[in-house]
Amino acid sequence: MPTTAIIGGGFSGTLAAVNLARLAKTPHRVVVINSGRPFGRGTAYGTTRNEHLLNVAARNMSAFPDHPSHFFEWLRSRCDFDAVDDATLRETFIPRRIYGDYVRGLAAHYLGPADPRSNVQCEVIEDVAIDIEPRGASQTAQPDGGKGGIVTLENGEPIEAESIVLATGNQPPAGLPGANRLANDSRYCGNPWMNWHENLPADDKHIVILGTGLTAVDVIVTLRHKGWCGKVTAISRNGMLPQRHFRGIEWPHAVPDDGQSRSLKELAQLIQQDCQRLRGASQNPAIAVDKLRSRTQQLWKALTLDERKLFLKKYAADWNVIRHRIAGPIHDAITDALDCGQLTIRPATIQSLTAGEDGIEIHLVGREGQEKMIEGDLVINCTGPKSRFSDSNLPLYRNLFERGLAKPDEMDMGIAVSDDFEVLDANDQASPFMHAIGPILKGTLWESIAVPELRQQSFHVAQSILHQEPVEIPTKDTLEYCI
DSSP states (O other), X not given: OOEEEEEOOSHHHHHXXXXXXXXXXXXXXXXXXXXXXXXXXXXTTOOOOTTOBOSSOGGGOOSOTTOTTHHHHHHTTSGGGTTSOHHHXXXXXXXXXXXHHHHHHHHHHHHXXXXXXXXXXXXXXXXXXXXXXXXXXXXXXXXXXXXXXXXXXXXXXXXXXXXXXXXXXXXXXXXXTTGGGGXXXXXXXXXXXXXXXXXXXXXXXXXXXXOOSHHHHHHHHHHHHXXXXXXXXXXXXXXXXXXXXXXXXXXXXXXXXXXXXXXXXXXXXXXXXXXXXXXXXXXXXXXXXXXXXXXXXXXXXXXXXXXXXXXXXXXXXXXXXXXXXXXXXXXXXXXXXXXXXXXXXXXXXXXXXXXXXXXXXXXXXXXXXXXXXXXXXXXXEOSOBXXXXXXXXXXXXXXXXXXXXXXXXXXXXXBOBOTTOEEEOTTSOEEEEEEEOSGGGHHHHSOOSSHXXXXXXXXXXXXXXXXXOOOOOOOOOOOOSBO
């Protein structure tokens, strides 16, 4: 039977396997290569801490584009929410560990042997994929007309497959200057998803968080949940924290869907004007960004390369703060930490880290160019995943680029792909056996890290691998705010 190898066992990879099982009409073998985090949970949903909540309401978190209420219906099967009415449950921000249960449960249901009607045999291998090479030209072509590829593993036997899906998720965090010398220093945590909270310094000490995004928010909320009372400083270039989810109103699109191509300057002007109208109506201007959600990928792809680079430089920080919002209880905890003086936000650029006698020294340059050094008894790197792919530290991508089987996208933020998620080689030719989905498409699509987009990608790629005509699924605007 044909084999599909999926590299990555987080949300994207798991759902690609699940959709293959849902859609396959003839026998098919699926091998998922997972490493680093529990299969089916990945980094986002691998947390075991109850205070870590989803950043999206339950109504938008179905794993299936063709069954948009699936997650809500699954929640109804749990006694935890028996006392919660339907309307409230749809707008609830569920703990991420519970969402991990949901994804893992889907894998157990669709990929296990319980259903005798299933045409898919699935195997999960805990290993690291380090290389891919095409099958030899002399080999006999497979029934589907392609020769496929061979996945080399770090420890196990190579896997031959007719189709390969790259679903590796985000790259590891980028190294900060001097951080490599702190690898064995217990006062520095380069990975915020490790159990750093099990050995906290005393309450009269100082914790420094590098970054002010969603991961930094997780750290702050965990510190407060554990009752740690020391001082916390969070540092980032923009000094901005994520905003809170809110209630809004029905509102027209800022950018007319009239088929016209618009420049970045025109788009920015339309959105800024719409934000002004929203403020005049006493509404949150983030509605303007939310209303673009279903068309963000289309608008991004229509921009020139120079316009995309300008967007990153001029608008991306504000966009991310508005777009990636946090649940009310999380925002309340952060606000309380600021109001009581426990948390300080410092806008600055991190120049270097060094090990001092009493703590980790962070050398900064402020917005006005002034240099300063602060010291932390514990320093946690929450600056987010590395964005550049051309110098990726992952052997898999280094080897793919060297072989010419893949190349970074124009923005150097991920893998170049076709409109059907086929990996593009060094000559811009679509691979006959490799697809890519998930955050590694951010440079191509911009909006490629959240469940509503990832479920569409995994569904589409499963249909493509199975040579099925794409199923047209009626879609409506994905609104993050509650009406």
